[in-house]
Amino acid sequence: MKKNRLRARGLSGLGEFGLINSIVKASRRASSGALALSGASVIVPNGDDAAVLDVRAAFGSDCLAISTDMLVEGVHFDCGLMSFYDVGVKSVTANISDMAATxxxxxxxxxVGLAxxxxINVENVDNLLAGLRAAAxxxxxxLIGGDTVRSNKSIVxxxxxxxxxxxxxxxxRGGAKAGDLICATGAxxxxxxxxxVLQGQRKSKRLCRARYSDAIRAHGYGQxxxxxxxxxHRLNEAILLTARWPRPTAMMDSSDGLAACVRAMSSAADLGAIVNLRDVPLSRAFRRWALSVSGGPLDPKFPWRxxxxxxxEYELVFTAGPSDVPALKxxxxxxxxxxxxxxxGVDFMLNGKKMAGEWRGYENF
Known part of the structure; x- marks a missing residue:
């Protein structure tokens, strides 16, 4: 009865992470025998940012990290707000970020698979592929291969x-311990x-797809x-953080947001967490934009969400023991x-007070 109720309420009821967990459970059962025959073993199973296979027994090499990322037009990118070249670059960046996070x-x-x-204009396809190649x-x-198929509507x-x-x-992502500090690179x-900003420009019909409009430049929102x-991505930073002891105890990238990272890492470790919003770094450009839509950090309208x-952002969000943080810094x-x-649970705090509502980050379903 429980499974039937889940099916009845659809993917929105199951949620993105619920769907992922169902796929992970099924794929682990199906793949265990094949891995044993190949001589490889799973170090990090699917469900993290990237799966990691220990193939040293079979190939005498390091472990392999494997990750797949899919971007859908209208869900993950908007060709009316960015160039096709940008789309190509961003799609590769997302995958490299998964490599960093592991x-x-x-x-x-x-x-690469393309639908x-x-x-579609052939020139646009050429620009998308040029962005892919440049980022790679x-x-x-x-780039060793892939596949292309026809799509009825959107680019995939x-x-x-x-x-x-x-x-x-x-x-x-599940290695954190109680008392570990939550750390983040960048803003x-x-x-x-x-x-x-781009969506606002489009509404006012001042947007040029590949260039910043005069209004964006004038307000200093180009960054x-x-x-x-x-x-x-933060691949170089990840390599430096994990090159020697001490190392982070858990790590993800912030493609789905800081809240999603902390929630996923705490859940995987069977822990709770607290995040102090005033300690989250913000760029000057963001502060300038935020002041245009609110009265400042203490204003209820300040865009903390x-x-x-x-x-x-594709920043690294990781945990580390308090005594290890100085060495990592x-x-x-x-x-x-x-x-x-x-x-x-994860509590988001502002000046000692818990913020209302549930803070989750981006989910596909």
Whole structure:
């Protein structure tokens, strides 16, 4: 009866993470025998940012990290707000970020699947592929193949990326312990604010797809728009963090938002967490935009949810023991934004007061 009720209420009732958990359970049962025959073993199973296979017994090499990311037009990107070249770059960046999140796996090669409407301009397809190639080449990734199919409406991009990583460097999302500090690289909210700026420009019919409009330049929002169109990954930072002891105890990337990261890591470790919003780094450009829509950080209208739930920054969110943080800070610049604790649930605090409502981040369903 329980399964029938889940089916009746559809994917929105099951939720993205519920769907992922169902797929993970089924795929683990199906793949265990094949892995045993190949001589490989699973270090990090599917369900994390990337699966990690120990193939040293079979190939005498490092572990393999494998990840697939899919982007759908109208869900993950809008070709009216960014160039096709930007779409190509961003799709590869998302996959490299998954390599970073698993402990700094060095990407080697990828395969690309494209679903494309028949009426799309060939020049646009060329620009999309040029962006893919440029982003892959920049990080030494070889595009070794893929597939293309016809789409009835939207562009769909699916990339599977394979990298290599030393087993000692692998970091799972569920390794945090109570008392570990929650840390984050970079600033949050820029990409989400950039998207809102572009959406506002489109409504006022002042948007040029590939360039910043005069209004965006005049208000100093170019950095926010660039963060949305061309986010950067943190692979180098991940490699530095995991190169030697001490290492992070858990790690993810913030593609779905800071709130989603903390919630997923705390759930995987069977812990609760607290996040202090005033400790989350914000760029000057974001603060300038936020002041245009609110009276300041203490104003109830201040876009704190954009900071915590906006996503698409591709920053690293990780945990570390308090005594390990000083050593890690000598390698990489980051901020401490919260703490893992015993119990359940994630509380977002502002000046000592718990913020109302549930803070979740982006979910597909």
């Amino acid at each position: 402990g700094g796996a060095r990407p080697l090669f990828c395969v 494309i409407p028949v009426d 080449t920049k990080d030494g990734i070889t 991009i699916s990339i599977t990326i394979v990298g290599r990583i030393d087993k000692k460097s692998v970091v799972e 949050f909210g820029d990409a989400a604010a950039g998207l809102r 926010l728009v660039h963060a949305y169109r061309r986010p950067r 954009t900071v915590a739930e906006g996503g698409e 000598k390698r990489v610049n980051f901020s401490v934004v919260g703490e893992m604790r015993c119990g359940k």
